Amino acid sequence: MDKPVIILGAKGIAHPALEIFNSNQVIVYGFLDEDESIHGTEINNIPVLGNTEDEGYLKLIGKKTEAFVAVDDSKYRKFLVELLNDQRKVQPVNAIHQRAYISTDASLGHGNFINANACVGAGSQIGSHCIINSGAIIDHMVKVQDYVQIGAGSIINAEVTIEEGAFIGSGVTIVSGVTIGKGSRVGAGSVVISSVGKNETVFGNPAAKVK
Missing domain, CATH: 2.160.10.10 (Hexapeptide repeat proteins)
Known part of the structure; x- marks a missing residue:
């Protein structure tokens, strides 16, 4: 995988997802999460950049980065996948x-x-x-x-x-x-x-x- 990855979600499987990408020498650009209280924090030195619907970060996906949806709840995971499909015309890796x-x-x-x-x-x-x-x-x-x-x-x-x-x-x-x-x-x-x-x-x- 040549491009870095933005991980949507910063809880649940997000931390092990980061470990998976690290195990494959894939750079993680950062996390996006709907919980504003964790914006600006870090997970294993990788920043939680902002919201999952932040246009400023979403516009990077497909051009400069890949995306992975790290959300345990299947309904919210489906919402974020459809957001990526509709707005960025990409599938998560x-x-x-x-x-x-x-x-x-x-x-x-x-x-x-x-x-x-x-x-x-x-x-x-x-x-x-x-x-x-x-x-x-x-x-x-x-x-x-x-x-x-x-x-x-x-x-x-x-x-x-x-x-x-x-x-x-x-x-x-x-x-x-x-x-x-x-x-x-x-x-x-x-x-x-x-x-x-x-x-x-x-x-x-x-x-x-x-x-």
């Missing part, structure tokens, strides 16, 4: 830790966060703007749609489909062939042995619907 393993025939979209020791197996398809935390294992032929979040240490077995906006907590195991529905949530430590419906929340071993 991927932030992939040097110690992550991506199979040579896996496919990735744009703007994904993939932290250290995560593994994406053969033939798997990762959409765009997903968060895959440390040590998560995505086995072969898995389909992960856009804006999915997968917690640290989770194991997604072969041929699982995770639909858009689903949240998988830390330490979850999902057995082969299961579908996790759009906007659903799987609680930390759960073992999912059957498909989860759209917008459902499940928890436990085996995972059961939470009413």
